[in-house]
Amino acid sequence: MNVTDEKINGFNVLFVKDERIDAHNSTVLKDYLLHMIEQGEVNIVVQMEQVRFVDSSGLGALLSGFKHAEAKSGKLSLSNLQKQVLSMFELTRLNRVFEIHRDLDEALEIDN
């Protein structure tokens, strides 16, 4: 799993560089998020512009991060979802759980 994180306006923006999140790499994403949250970085935006494909384990990894951030009074939101990836959140109603932003500017403005 190829991810980088960057602090922007007080938020931790996690850039997922892989095109695909499935059961082969989703555990790495999940553990990366949990490690950030354990370090006290609880306000996270996951930027998913590069992600063309996500499966149920990928959604599960993001949901895990969301719940752990929420439990520490933080928030995990998403930005730059491709059309088909967004449709997976809609199909599972997870679009009602996550804040999903069009782009990073929107995500950071709203969060601020």
Added chain:
Amino acid sequence: MNSSANFQIDVVIPTQTKYLNLIGSIGEHIGKDLEDFTGDREALAYHLNLVLTEATTNAIKHSNSDDPKDTVRINIDIQEHELIIRVYDHGQGFNLETIPKPDFDHPKEGGMGLFFIRTLMDSVTYKNRGDCNILEIRKVLL
């Protein structure tokens, strides 16, 4: 690919998740190339990628972990008006009917894979055939 091009793809992989990309990509290519499909081919391509990924993940999870040479066989049968995916595993098997639908009001990390298969395809069965289990998924192509 036009409707007269009936064919099958048969792949046998080790029970390792690094092969999910390969299997999913085959589904994506098939979906994009089904020229006679009148619906949204981009969506179909994603759905076939997803369903093959989920079904193969499921077979790997249920495989015989004691046997390093265990394999999962994936057969994709493209017919004139139907696409049939069969995934063969050698594990203990499970009862498809007892797997609950996800609770959307209280989402959990697991349990969405079979929901995707059931929702995006037209029929799903899981049967034991003595030496293996077969997950059979059918999608009508119109």
